[in-house]
Amino acid sequence: MSDSIKKPSWKEKLHEIIYEADTKQGKFFDVILLIAILASILLVMLESVESFDNEYHTLLNIGEWIITIFFSIEYVLRIVSIKKPFKYIFSFYGIIDLLSTIPKYLSFILIGSHNLVALRALRLLRVFRILKLGRYVGASNKLLLALNASKAKIAVFLFFVSIVCVILGTVMYMIEGAENGFTNIPKSIYWAIVTLTTVGFGDIAPQTPLGQLIASVIMILGYSIIAIPTGIVSSEMTKTDAEIDTNTQSCPTCLKEKHTKGATFCHNCGSILN
Incomplete structure (x- = not known):
């Protein structure tokens, strides 16, 4: 028996x-x-x-x-x-x-x-x-991997954008001056960031023809800059295309999830799964 x-x-x-x-x-x-x-x-x-x-x-x-x-x-x-x-x-x-x-x-x-x-x-x-949403959880994991892999490139990109904002803010401070709302360089840099990101609060606006011309260039530049991080992450996502079929089973010992279907042991601590 x-x-x-x-x-x-x-x-x-x-x-x-x-x-x-x-x-x-x-x-x-x-x-x-x-x-x-x-x-x-x-x-x-x-x-x-x-x-x-x-x-x-x-x-x-x-x-x-x-x-x-x-x-x-x-x-x-x-x-x-x-x-x-x-x-x-x-x-x-x-x-x-x-x-x-x-x-x-x-x-x-x-x-x-x-x-x-x-x-x-x-x-x-x-x-x-x-x-x-198991397949989408897997997709989100790929996105996290792609973001982690591209963090160095994104950091360089953000550093470059910061330098551009500092330069443009300083230039606008010199051109517009305090009489047009650009009272100091930090405030001018704030304007450059708002303009470059195409937010445009409108609390500060250039009044001189040269300042308006530079502002127009910054706005157009902002649209092209927005696409760069997307391209960086997208290229990294193509490298992480492998998708693992997982379930919702949770280890009773260490609580790790995302085990492959049919798994008997926990992939983290080796305990027997229920």
């Missing part, structure tokens, strides 16, 4: 529901979490509208407390469902989860601190997986 298959413990089952999205229970949990996060952010927005808050303050407060208690319970369950709790507590998501839970409690001490629950929007990064 063959040995019976070992049934997962309640901790393993809880870990699967909370940290993964490959099962119906995991997807359902993430959907509830998504709704709670969006509802919480909406409540904070509505509370900031004075007329609405005056009429429905009690209702908004009750709704926020319900969601806060839900997140508090979820935070505790995340801790007890893994083998190494401190891995989660001091991880990026662990800190975000804590920060999104405590603001309402802090409101007893610090007035207005409950508005910090808007940090819960960062938790949407975790629940995006329920939308089957």
